[in-house]
Amino acid sequence: MATVIPVDEFINDEWYPGFKPGYTHAPWYIDPVQTFRKEDEENFWFLDFHWPRGLTPMGLIWNEDGYNWSSQLAAEQMPLPPGRGITCRLGGTHTYGSPLPVTDVREIGQRARRLERMLPPFLQNFDEIWGHMREEVNESWDYFHGVDLSALSLADLRENLIQARQYHKRAFEIHFQVMYPLLANYVGFYSMCTELGLDPGQIGKFLQGYDTKIMETDRELWKLTSAARRAGLEQVFAAHEPDGIRAALAAHGGAASTWLTQFDDFLQVYGWRTEGSCDVALPSWIEDPTPALGTIKTFLLKDTDHDFEAARNAAAEEREAAVDAARSTLTLEEQKLFDGGLASCRAANFPWWQDDHNYYIDLRIALPMRWACQGIADRIGADHQDDTLYLFWEEIMDVSAGRRPYDAGLRSLVEQRKQYFDYWLKRRPTLPKVVGTIPESVNDPILIEIFGLNSHFLRAVEAASSGSQVKTLTGVPASKGTGRGIARVLHNADELHRLSPGEVLVCESTSPNWTPAFAKIAACVCDGGGTLSHAAIVGREYGVPTVTAVGLATMVISDGDEVEVDGTAGRVTVLKQIPNAQG
Amino acid sequence: MPPAIAWMDEVAPEQAVSVCGAKMGRLAELLRAGVSLPRGFTVTVEAFRRHWDQAGLDEVADAALGGLGAEAGPAEIEAAAGAVRAELAGRDLGADLAALIGDAYEELSSRCFEINVPTAVRSSAIGEDSGTASFAGIFDTYLGVSGQDRVLDAVRQCWASLFNTRAVAYRLRAGTHHRDMPMAVGVVELIHARASGVAFSVHPVTGKTDRVVIETSWGWGEAVVQGLVTPDHVEVGKADGRVLKYQVADKTVVSAFDYAVGRVVETEMPARLVSRRVLDEEQIAAITDAVLAVERHYGYPVDVEWVLDRHRREGEPVCVVQARPVTVTAPQTAPTEWNPAAMAAKYVFGR
Numbered sequence: 001m002a003t004v005i006p007v008d009e010f011i012n013d014e015w016y017p018g019f020k021p022g023y024t025h026a027p028w029y030i031d032p033v034q035t036f037r038k039e040d041e042e043n044f045w046f047l048d049f050h051w052p053r054g055l056t057p058m059g060l061i062w063n064e065d066g067y068n069w070s071s072q073l074a075a076e077q078m079p080l081p082p083g084r085g086i087t088c089r090l091g092g093t094h095t096y097g098s099p100l101p102v103t104d105v106r107e108i109g110q111r112a113r114r115l116e117r118m119l120p121p122f123l124q125n126f127d128e129i130w131g132h133m134r135e136e137v138n139e140s141w142d143y144f145h146g147v148d149l150s151a152l153s154l155a156d157l158r159e160n161l162i163q164a165r166q167y168h169k170r171a172f173e174i175h176f177q178v179m180y181p182l183l184a185n186y187v188g189f190y191s192m193c194t195e196l197g198l199d200p201g202q203i204g205k206f207l208q209g210y211d212t213k214i215m216e217t218d219r220e221l222w223k224l225t226s227a228a229r230r231a232g233l234e235q236v237f238a239a240h241e242p243d244g245i246r247a248a249l250a251a252h253g254g255a256a257s258t259w260l261t262q263f264d265d266f267l268q269v270y271g272w273r274t275e276g277s278c279d280v281a282l283p284s285w286i287e288d289p290t291p292a293l294g295t296i297k298t299f300l301l302k303d304t305d306h307d308f309e310a311a312r313n314a315a316a317e318e319r320e321a322a323v324d325a326a327r328s329t330l331t332l333e334e335q336k337l338f339d340g341g342l343a344s345c346r347a348a349n350f351p352w353w354q355d356d357h358n359y360y361i362d363l364r365i366a367l368p369m370r371w372a373c374q375g376i377a378d379r380i381g382a383d384h385q386d387d388t389l390y391l392f393w394e395e396i397m398d399v400s401a402g403r404r405p406y407d408a409g410l411r412s413l414v415e416q417r418k419q420y421f422d423y424w425l426k427r428r429p430t431l432p433k434v435v436g437t438i439p440e441s442v443n444d445p446i447l448i449e450i451f452g453l454n455s456h457f458l459r460a461v462e463a464a465s466s467g468s469q470v471k472t473l474t475g476v477p478a479s480k481g482t483g484r485g486i487a488r489v490l491h492n493a494d495e496l497h498r499l500s501p502g503e504v505l506v507c508e509s510t511s512p513n514w515t516p517a518f519a520k521i522a523a524c525v526c527d528g529g530g531t532l533s534h535a536a537i538v539g540r541e542y543g544v545p546t547v548t549a550v551g552l553a554t555m556v557i558s559d560g561d562e563v564e565v566d567g568t569a570g571r572v573t574v575l576k577q578i579p580n581a582q583g
Numbered sequence: 584m585p586p587a588i589a590w591m592d593e594v595a596p597e598q599a600v601s602v603c604g605a606k607m608g609r610l611a612e613l614l615r616a617g618v619s620l621p622r623g624f625t626v627t628v629e630a631f632r633r634h635w636d637q638a639g640l641d642e643v644a645d646a647a648l649g650g651l652g653a654e655a656g657p658a659e660i661e662a663a664a665g666a667v668r669a670e671l672a673g674r675d676l677g678a679d680l681a682a683l684i685g686d687a688y689e690e691l692s693s694r695c696f697e698i699n700v701p702t703a704v705r706s707s708a709i710g711e712d713s714g715t716a717s718f719a720g721i722f723d724t725y726l727g728v729s730g731q732d733r734v735l736d737a738v739r740q741c742w743a744s745l746f747n748t749r750a751v752a753y754r755l756r757a758g759t760h761h762r763d764m765p766m767a768v769g770v771v772e773l774i775h776a777r778a779s780g781v782a783f784s785v786h787p788v789t790g791k792t793d794r795v796v797i798e799t800s801w802g803w804g805e806a807v808v809q810g811l812v813t814p815d816h817v818e819v820g821k822a823d824g825r826v827l828k829y830q831v832a833d834k835t836v837v838s839a840f841d842y843a844v845g846r847v848v849e850t851e852m853p854a855r856l857v858s859r860r861v862l863d864e865e866q867i868a869a870i871t872d873a874v875l876a877v878e879r880h881y882g883y884p885v886d887v888e889w890v891l892d893r894h895r896r897e898g899e900p901v902c903v904v905q906a907r908p909v910t911v912t913a914p915q916t917a918p919t920e921w922n923p924a925a926m927a928a929k930y931v932f933g934r
Contacts, residue, residue, distance in 0.1 A: 081932045112932070116924035123923055184927040191930030197828075329827045331793040331820035333919065340921025443932050 003438040003462045007045070010036040010091040010435070016057050017416040019392050026064035026393065029072035030100055031087040033063045036435075040089055045096035045436045046451060049509035049528050052492040054093030054424045056281045057417065058373060058389040058396070062366070063088050063095055065169040066176075066278065071446070072100065074176035078118050079111035080184070083444045085176070092424035094431060097451075099444040115184075122181050126348035133174045137360050140167045144368035145272070149375040157379060158400035161372035165393075171365045178353065183445035186350035189341040190449075190531070196334055198326050201477045201568060204531040204540070205322040206342060207351045209315035213359035214512070217270045219308045221292065224259075224266060225299040231255035234300050242294030267292070275493070275513040277362035280370045281389050291513050298516030311541075351532045363512075380406040382414075390417040429491045433508075433527060433552055434461050449530040452476060452549025456570075457528075460551030473557075475550035476530050477570035479539030483523030484564040484575070487557045504565060506557050510535040518542040523565035525553045525572050539567070547572050587630035587680060588687045591623050591771070602627050604707030604767030609906055616880040618873060619900040621890075622694055623702070623771025624687045626738050628709060630680060631765050634742070638674040643667055644746075644761065653755050657748060664751040668743040676735065684738060685731040688770065701729040701773040701840070703904065704737035706744055708766045710759075721749050722766070726803055726847035727773055727840050734770060741768040773847075774890040774902050778861045779804030779838075780814060782874040784821075785884035785909055792884065794827065795819040795871045799861045803838035803847050804888050804904070811849055812836040815861045819871045826867055831860045866891060869901045877906045884909040 012035060015021055021034070055062070067086045075085035084100035102108050122129065144164060152160060186207075193203045228237065233249070233256055240248045249256040271285035271292070285292050299306070323342065327335055370389075373396065377388040380399060388396055391414070398404035438461055447453040456474050485504040490496065493513045499505060501520040508527045510517075511534055518524070518538050522545075526535050529548035539546030545567030553572065557563060560578035565571075589602050589611075596615045600608030603625040614620050635641070647663040655663075692700040706722030723744035725737040744750065745766045754761060780799030785792050798807060798814040806812040812835060818828040837852040862870070870889055877885045888905040895901070918925065 081928065083932075112924070112928055115927070116922075119924045119927070120922075184931055185923045188923060188926030188930045192926055195930075328825075331825075331827060332822040333793045337918060337921055341923075341926070344921055344923055445927070445931050448931065 003465050004041060005432055005435045005438070005465060007036045007038070007041050007089075007435045010089070010096075011038060015060070015090060016093075016390075016392075016420055018413040019057065019395075026061070026069070028064065028068040029076065030084045031068065031072070033060065033068050033088055033090070036089045036091065036096075040098075041436050043098050043436050044434065044439050044442070045089060045098045046434045046447070046453060047091070047431055047508075048088070048095040048097050049451070050278055051095060051276070052428060052508060053281075054421055054428065055095065055279065056093075056389045056421060057392045058369070059279050059281050060090075061165060061168070061280065061369070061393060062172075062278050063090075065165070066172045067097060069169060070172035071176045071180075073173060074180050075100075077177065078122065078181055079114050080180060080444065081108045081112040081115060086444065086446065091431060091435075092427065093421055094424060094428065096435065097447075098436070099442060099447055119181055119184070123185055123344050123348040126182075130178060130353070133178065134360055137171055137174065137365075140170075141360075141364070141368075144371075149371055152375065154376065154379045154400055154402070157372055157375045158397065161369060161376065161396070161400070164368035164372050168365050168369055171361050175357065175361050178357070179446060182348050182350040182353055183449055185348060186345055186532075187445045187449050189345050192337065192341060193326070196330060196338065198329070200531070200570075201480050202322045202326060204351065204478075204536065205319050206326070207319070207345055207349050208540075209312060209319045210349065210352045211312070212352060212355040214355045215308075215312075217273075217359070220266055220270055221295055222299060222306045222308060224263060225296050226305045227262060228259055228296060228300060229305070231259050233259060237293075237297045237300050242297055243290045245293040245297065246289060263289070263292075272367065273359065273363040274366070276511050277358065278366065280366040280373065281386070282366070283370075284364070284367055295516050298519050301519060351537075354532055355537070358512075376400050382406065383411065387411075387414045390414040390421075429489075429554070433555065438462055438465075449532065450528075452526075452528040452530050452533070452551075454530075454549055457549050457551040464552045464556060471574050473525075473547075473550045473553060473572040473574075475525075475547040475553075475570050475572065476536075477566075477568055478529070478531055478533070478536035478548045479524075479544060479546035480568045481523075481543065481545035482564065482566045482568070483521075483545040485522040485562070487525075487559060487561045487563045489554050489557060489559045491554070504563050506553050506563075508554055509533065510538070514538075518544050523547075523563075523567065525550055525557070525563070525565055527551060527553050585627065585629040587627055587633065587683050589625045589627050590687075591620065591625070594625075601709070602629070602767070603769070604628060604709050604765075605711045606705060606707035606905060606907075607767055607769040608707070610769070610903070613877060613880060613903060613906060616876065618876055618880070618903050618906075621703070621771040621774050621902055621904060623691060623769060625707065626684055626687075626768040626770065628765045628767045630683075631742060631767060634674075634676060634680060635671075635765075637677055638670070640667070640670060640674070643670045648751065648761075651751075651755060653758070655752075655755060657752070660751050660755070661748045664746045664748050667746040671746065672739045672743040676739070681735060684735055684770075688731055688734050691770065691772065695772050699729045701727045701845075702734060702770050703773050704728045704734060704741060705769040705771070705905075706741040706766060707769050708745060708764045710764045720808070721747065721753065723747075724805070726805060726838070727845060728770075729845050733845065738768045738770070742766050771904070774904070775893040776803045776890045777893045777895070778802070778866075779888070779890045780807050780861075780870075781886055781888050782870050783884070783886045783909055784874050784878040786818075787886070787909060793821055795821060795874055797862070797867065797870055797874075800832075800834045801837050801852065801856050801861060803840075804890065805838040805847060806836045806849055807838075808888065812852075817862065817867055819867060821871075821875070824868055824871055826864060829860065829862075831858060833858050834861075862891075865897055866901070869899070873901050873903055877903065881908065 067088050072085035082102050086097050087100050089096045190203050236248050236252055249260050267286050274282035275291045276282050373388040374385045377385050399406050442453045485502050487504045487506045488499050489506045496517050499517055502522050504523045505521045506525045515538050524535050524539055524546040526548045533548050535546050536548055545565050547570050561574050562576040564573045591611050594611050596612045599611035607625040610620055644667050647666045704725040723741050728734050728737045778799055778801050783796045786796050797817040800807050800812050800814045807814045813832040815832050816830040820827055834852050838847050838849055841848045874887050877887055886909050887903050890902045
């Protein structure tokens, strides 16, 4: 009997107060964004970790243009044999994703043959292909970056928003067109290595040590940290919470002012990025530099500066040593296979791209839409610059075209929707991680590697929903070593201040704004992810034992439990449960 | 009349199995293929038949076993089989046969330049590991048997093991008659084992044909073969002889020679040997050479039992004491070139 988790609590027709979906404003490729219906229970849905706060109405554009257009389109163009990409349903403001299966055996066979013809040239020519795509994305970025929105009329702002959405959509077409083939190749290589008896904890190392734009940003942050230390500003950073540091530095004057100038120069180059990914509701560092200042504050807690050159050389050395060690355990026949796979994965390096593309796409591509929305808010006299993010696309189109006034009715709807957003934000920690019918296995490479929906995850979900006592959880061994401590179950980065040194971070998933926490935690456990998710990479970099794709860690482990994390074996054990916590 | 005794280096290879039984017959074949073996002779199938007939054991066996059906229980089988064993081991051997075996033993001792050479006495029944039925480990083996009387006794125990409970039960289930698997017995010099073990020319679990798998422990091989000890595990690439993997196990039991008893017995491993690595690279290479020579000779995957002589010098071959075809799952057809779509199909999309 398959395990079925009911969807009833999410069945209603409303996305947000005052809006019924009409499906007229956003094309989809295979299946549209919808609210849950009872028949969705036959499929498998997982809570998407990308938006731990939920999405505003304007934010739902990502679901429409990302999953339900771009992922589905990409899965047809370079076909995934058994899958048509990802679709989603809404649990309030939260997104549940699901793979769209192909069931016709004959069609699967034809798609497999198409893939067999199309995949090798894509991988071999990846550098050139990605180079052209990056050029395209950058060219348009320069365009949007260069527009002076303050000089535009409302009608022109509307036009700019439409263009910005088109740019955003095109960027995610590119995103999935690259991600699927790279991941298919990487997961194939990873699985083959596992079958060859290689240590899963080592496989991630084979492809590490290549520079990315994200690493470049980190390096600059470390330079700023050294500069702050040299200028004697440690006390100012130490004495203030991140959101108060800028004002404190300005008030400090002298060396602090010089440093702030340096910092602003840094922001002009690296600050055009959001903290989380793919969300128009998130500000850039330029708009709100708190995350960057918070990171520098954490870096200052370390006694010595981070030697990037040494770290990169060490990573490259570790890579070569890991490859040599792996090859020495393989027969000549196996080495030939391994070398072929490794060469293919290096020519089209998923781990590298996974980091690099965030800079060009996920962390900045929604900013032009955000600026246009804010410009429109300004022009229509909204109470707050972000209020237009609580309008749906049709509404903002009507308002900016002058077809509908931004009147008391819409203003009150915006307020109700903010409350609706907050209501669902509070519900997030208790939302089911998965709903619907738990499958035997999942065969979409994105769901396997990015979301960690491997057999461990699926069996953990089944075990938990059958009510059996789970004391030991398993997942992907992402960063080696063993750590033990009190568990802090956090649901978003706002709660990071609750972490004390030596505690174990337990969360759905981490993103770049969680990085500072790794300087102090004993271990990290994530519900989702794989060997290359953010937590895995940062865990290895900071030497923090990390297990990803555990499935239900945030539900099974209670805040305050004592846990042991074995990042080498991929095992998490609850040693002592805090009293009165449900298991 | 066929001989009662057959020397390993004299029996014709094409007759070896029918004269000497499966185990000893195959060893005789391998000797001609250039594999290094212990010196020894076989008390032939003919000798067994002669004793069986002289002692009139047909009647005994028919009376005891005739009533057993395929569904007979263990207690019932043991009662019947025990009666046959007692007669088989107890009845007078006859002066001729006893003298022939005793004389062969003295000859073996002199060939080994030793008085009362310690021997391995091994059952070698016809058909004991044919393609369809494997009696591996069911029949008796005695290590370290020394002196004419003890050797004679061990030979009779091996004969009797044809009627141990497991063998009788196995034949009942398989519908095989004991007359179709007469029991020869090998008597070979006991190699003074530094270490022993088994070697497979194919991975016994995964079926991978690109490697040799070796399992080994200190002393004689009984503890390894009977699974009494967790052995060191070694994998060697066939194409280039490179050691791919060497897992040192905690070996807590050893088969060692007990001079008081005059036998190889299982005893506690001395502490300083428990976690010490057994084989060095040169020894691994010699074992690999031996198992591959056997595989080449037969043309199919094999497993061998081998012994590393205490007096063996670098460059000398290891001694093979048993060889048989491996019964593994169908060999897998491994891909030979990286094919991204095929790998994705296998590992991502296939399941």
